[in-house]
Amino acid sequence: MWEKLSSLADAYGDRSILSLFEAGDRFADCSVSHDGLLFDYSKTNICGDVKAALLALCEAADVAGRRAAMFEGQKINDTEGRAVLHTALRNLGGAPVYVDGQDVMPEVERTYRRMEAFATDVREGRFQGAGGKITDVINIGIGGSDLGPAMVEIALKPYVDGPRCHFVSNVDGAHIADTLKGLDPTTTLVIVASKTFTTIETMTNAETARKWMAEKVKNTGAQFAALSSNTEKTGEWGIAPERVFGFEDWVGGRYSMWGPIGLSVMLAVGPEDFRAFLAGAAAMDKHFREAPFAENLPVLLALVGIWHNQGLGYATRAVLPYEQRLARLPAYLQQMEMESNGKRVSMDGAELTVNSGPVVWGEPGTNGQHAFYQLIHQGTRVVPCEFMVGVVGHEPDLAHQHDLLVANCLAQSEALLRGRDLSEATAIMAAKGLEGAELARQAAHRVFPGNRPSTTLVYPKLTPFVLGQIVAMYEHRVFVEGAILGINSYDQWGVELGKELALKLSPILAGEEGTEGKDGSTAGLIAAIRAGK
Numbered sequence: 188m189w190e191k192l193s194s195l196a197d198a199y200g201d202r203s204i205l206s207l208f209e210a211g212d213r214f215a216d217c218s219v220s221h222d223g224l225l226f227d228y229s230k231t232n233i234c235g236d237v238k239a240a241l242l243a244l245c246e247a248a249d250v251a252g253r254r255a256a257m258f259e260g261q262k263i264n265d266t267e268g269r270a271v272l273h274t275a276l277r278n279l280g281g282a283p284v285y286v287d288g289q290d291v292m293p294e295v296e297r298t299y300r301r302m303e304a305f306a307t308d309v310r311e312g313r314f315q316g317a318g319g320k321i322t323d324v325i326n327i328g329i330g331g332s333d334l335g336p337a338m339v340e341i342a343l344k345p346y347v348d349g350p351r352c353h354f355v356s357n358v359d360g361a362h363i364a365d366t367l368k369g370l371d372p373t374t375t376l377v378i379v380a381s382k383t384f385t386t387i388e389t390m391t392n393a394e395t396a397r398k399w400m401a402e403k404v405k406n407t408g409a410q411f412a413a414l415s416s417n418t419e420k421t422g423e424w425g426i427a428p429e430r431v432f433g434f435e436d437w438v439g440g441r442y443s444m445w446g447p448i449g450l451s452v453m454l455a456v457g458p459e460d461f462r463a464f465l466a467g468a469a470a471m472d473k474h475f476r477e478a479p480f481a482e483n484l485p486v487l488l489a490l491v492g493i494w495h496n497q498g499l500g501y502a503t504r505a506v507l508p509y510e511q512r513l514a515r516l517p518a519y520l521q522q523m524e525m526e527s528n529g530k531r532v533s534m535d536g537a538e539l540t541v542n543s544g545p546v547v548w549g550e551p552g553t554n555g556q557h558a559f560y561q562l563i564h565q566g567t568r569v570v571p572c573e574f575m576v577g578v579v580g581h582e583p584d585l586a587h588q589h590d591l592l593v594a595n596c597l598a599q600s601e602a603l604l605r606g607r608d609l610s611e612a613t614a615i616m617a618a619k620g621l622e623g624a625e626l627a628r629q630a631a632h633r634v635f636p637g638n639r640p641s642t643t644l645v646y647p648k649l650t651p652f653v654l655g656q657i658v659a660m661y662e663h664r665v666f667v668e669g670a671i672l673g674i675n676s677y678d679q680w681g682v683e684l685g686k687e688l689a690l691k692l693s694p695i696l697a698g699e700e701g702t703e704g705k706d707g708s709t710a711g712l713i714a715a716i717r718a719g720k
């Protein structure tokens with residue numbers, strides 16, 4: 188299945204992307220517009236036969252069949268025996284969705300209405316803390332129970348008109364200590380967000396928050412809410428059922444912010460804007476299900492990813508939003524993509540014969556330009572870049588700054604494409620008066636190889652709807668890449684070993700057990716830390 192792609196990669200790996208623009212209207216051929224979004228992949232070296240080979244991979248992997256299986260609630264997460272239906276969380280008012288023959292939508296809608304009612308009560312002051320109206324909300328969660336809502340709350344700042352939201356994730360006591368400083372427990376609502384309600388970091392931080400609140404609030408439980416699929420544990424922990432918002436095991440942690448895990452966002456922006464966020468995602472779901480693959484945004488994004496990673500062997504990709512409010516998007520996508528597609532075996536347990544998903548990283552522009560773009564432009568390894576930028580910002584008075592932002596975004600992809608060759612670099616340095624060996628030496632440092640691939644996503648403005656579209660597009664991109672690789676994108680066994688070892692290390696670090704059986708490095712580190720305490 189991969190031979191064709193690999194022979195095309197051998198043939199085309201080094202060809203000039205710029206020269207591809209000489210034939211026909213490449214921009215028109217290699218960009219897709221849908222519902223306000225414009226995805227341009229013309230600055231990659233994908234063209235006719237590469238695209239055909241990539242689309243053939245979709246056929247060979249039966250992406251269409253697997254897509255149908257996902258939306259139909261089949262148990263495509265087959266190492267855990269679970270359906271994968273985060274799409275149901277944003278299917279509000281939509282068609283029934285069946286799991287094991289039962290329509291899950293009535294329960295999804297019911298929970299959603301409870302969330303709306305609770306969020307409205309908090310925002311309008313009907314739900315109060317011991318000291319009055321809730322001013323602050325702390326979401327305690329980690330991974331998918333943190334990254335999504337934390338990312339969205341920043342992204343939608345212009346829409347925030349509710350209580351201040353804080354996000355605590357790290358088991359490092361510094362995180363919760365710094366967050367609690369300055370907060371008034373009598374007007375703070377604590378949300379414990381954990382699908383399993385057993386995650387050690389979250390439960391430890393929740394306990395710390397409970398102690399902090401108990402110093403000033405008699406009935407601490409009244410100011411706690413839980414977001415979880417483990418209602419037994421939320422009950423044991425003492426959170427009253429009316430403030431427990433549940434979801435089923437067919438919602439994966441890293442895909443969960445569309446439902447109860449998004450409660451902090453709903454509290455911040457209000458139910459109406461949260462609904463718009465879901466509507467954007469639902470619109471992308473529809474596009475993903477209906478558009479032909481050759482014009483399907485998530486499919487194209489996935490194919491670009493497959494070409495760069497499995498085809499050309501580029502091990503990483505940078506996500507570079509030219510939008511300060513998307514500062515946490517790269518971290519969010521890191522979990523979504525790397526926890527989903529960082530797998531070494533296919534569904535049947537056989538080792539992959541191609542690379543698994545790439546390393547995903549990034550920072551917003553223009554900040555990244557002054558940090559790591561040096562390597563992207565002149566380093567020896569190629570880093571495919573995924574730029575994104577809004578046509579307008581939310582600050583009409585600062586439109587000139589937005590124009591500068593856009594200019595920088597476009598300049599970077601242009602620079603990556605064109606580069607600067609030795610003759611140009613030499614002419615520039617000669618014009619500055621250099622000559623001879625020094626001219627040659629200095630010019631060499633100013634050469635940009637160029638021919639470095641990038642894509643650009645242009646969106647009208649970062650509204651809740653648009654953010655929903657973008658995130659859902661990435662979710663489906665991960666699905667398509669995973670389907671082509673033949674892996675299960677919805678389990679995460681790779682996080683388990685470290686968790687198990689950490690539990691065993693705690694008593695050793697405390698001096699209650701010895702280091703027998705530990706490797707020399709770990710034993711040495713334990714000894715040093717124990718001695719330094």
Ligand SMILES: O=P(O)(O)OC[C@H]1O[C@](O)(CO)[C@@H](O)[C@@H]1O
Pocket residue numbers: 329330331332380381382383384385386389440441526679682
């Ligand atoms: O919501 P929970 O159950 O606390 O899990 C948090 C995170 O931990 C993980 O299971 C990985 O450790 C993620 O997949 C998940 O998002």
